[in-house]
Amino acid sequence: MGAALRLRGVSKRYGKLQALDAVDLEVEPGEIFALLGPNGAGKTTAIGCASGLIQDFEGRIEIGGYDVRKDYRITRRLVGLVPQELNFDGFFCAREALFFQSGYYGLKPDRLKIEAMLKKFALYEKADTNTRRLSGGMKRRLMVCKALMHDPAVLFLDEPTAGVDVELREDLWQVVRGLRDEGVTIVLTTHYLEEAEQLADRIGIIDGGKILRVQPREELMLELGKRWVELSFSEDVAASVFAGLQADRIEQVSSSVLRIEYDSGSGATQEEHAVGAVLDFARARDLVVVDIRAGRSSLEDIFKGLLAKKGGRG
Numbered sequence: 343m344g345a346a347l348r349l350r351g352v353s354k355r356y357g358k359l360q361a362l363d364a365v366d367l368e369v370e371p372g373e374i375f376a377l378l379g380p381n382g383a384g385k386t387t388a389i390g391c392a393s394g395l396i397q398d399f400e401g402r403i404e405i406g407g408y409d410v411r412k413d414y415r416i417t418r419r420l421v422g423l424v425p426q427e428l429n430f431d432g433f434f435c436a437r438e439a440l441f442f443q444s445g446y447y448g449l450k451p452d453r454l455k456i457e458a459m460l461k462k463f464a465l466y467e468k469a470d471t472n473t474r475r476l477s478g479g480m481k482r483r484l485m486v487c488k489a490l491m492h493d494p495a496v497l498f499l500d501e502p503t504a505g506v507d508v509e510l511r512e513d514l515w516q517v518v519r520g521l522r523d524e525g526v527t528i529v530l531t532t533h534y535l536e537e538a539e540q541l542a543d544r545i546g547i548i549d550g551g552k553i554l555r556v557q558p559r560e561e562l563m564l565e566l567g568k569r570w571v572e573l574s575f576s577e578d579v580a581a582s583v584f585a586g587l588q589a590d591r592i593e594q595v596s597s598s599v600l601r602i603e604y605d606s607g608s609g610a611t612q613e614e615h616a617v618g619a620v621l622d623f624a625r626a627r628d629l630v631v632v633d634i635r636a637g638r639s640s641l642e643d644i645f646k647g648l649l650a651k652k653g654g655r656g
């Protein structure tokens with residue numbers, strides 16, 4: 343099967359500002375792809391071009407093999423977009439909002455479907471309440487629901503959980519995972535690293551309109567992630583005692599706790615060796631380890647590292 347979404351040499355300028363710079367990208371059918379980048383990186387612009395909102399870009403974008411400009415009539419039926427800002431009139435209720443939505447796509451409103459969608463997205467109890475009186479979570483779910491009324495194959499979510507609380511984010515993540523399980527291809531933008539880490543099958547890192555890299559989430563974590571072990575000793579230990587150890591960083595967490603950071607290398611074996619080496623090193627110096635914690639760096643650390651590297655190269 344071909345790519346669900348394909349961008350080839352896509353560039354977009356706003357006056358002198360190069361918002362997208364020769365972006366190449368492919369999203370496979372049925373995956374959750376996260377476009378991750380800081381504010382102003384070009385994420386919304388990329389989604390705008392791909393979903394048909396922005397037409398004056400250079401390059402080519404295909405949805406399911408169809409050109410978003412030449413075959414606009416086809417592609418607009420293939421994509422759904424959940425924008426960053428609320429996109430419904432607060433004077434109507436959720437049921438009405440879904441009713442009108444069908445009309446935008448020239449579809450006859452399907453009452454049975456509307457009722458089923460209201461139930462599926464836990465909006466049924468408040469289906470007749472003015473949308474401005476819905477909770478934040480319900481408003482977000484209604485936006486997703488609206489975008490799905492014409493059964494798009496590809497759903498774009500622009501910063502789906504920007505400014506929402508933790509509980510609500512997890513609720514939305516469940517909704518997104520459920521859609522992926524039903525076969526919808528999901529492309530989301532986020533500057534929440536945890537969101538990409540939690541949700542995405544693959545992650546594209548974008549900054550300054552350029553894609554810095556695209557990788558499966560786990561691969562990105564393994565390749566760039568640092569592992570660490572935190573050792574608690576029975577007595578005070580100075581970080582300098584571990585200076586002879588081949589580690590990337592040794593940090594004094596408290597007088598008797600050290601954090602030792604090392605490259606994760608290419609998998610579990612290397613990780614076991616590294617943890618083993620740390621423990622051997624301690625034992626050889628008669629240091630008694632009373633507690634040990636292990637972990638790996640977050641996507642946030644990885645992202646900072648990547649941007650720093652890019653900055654370093656100029």
Ligand SMILES: Nc1ncnc2c1ncn2[C@@H]1O[C@H](COP(=O)(O)OP(=O)(O)OP(=O)(O)O)[C@@H](O)[C@H]1O
Nearest residue numbers: 356359361379380381382383384385386387388533
């Ligand atoms: N309509 C516009 N006119 C002029 N400049 C724009 C316009 N839309 C976006 N930009 C600029 O283009 C760049 C990319 O913006 P874009 O909204 O795509 O970034 P983003 O990664 O989505 O950021 P955010 O997370 O803040 O939404 C920014 O510098 C932005 O100021």
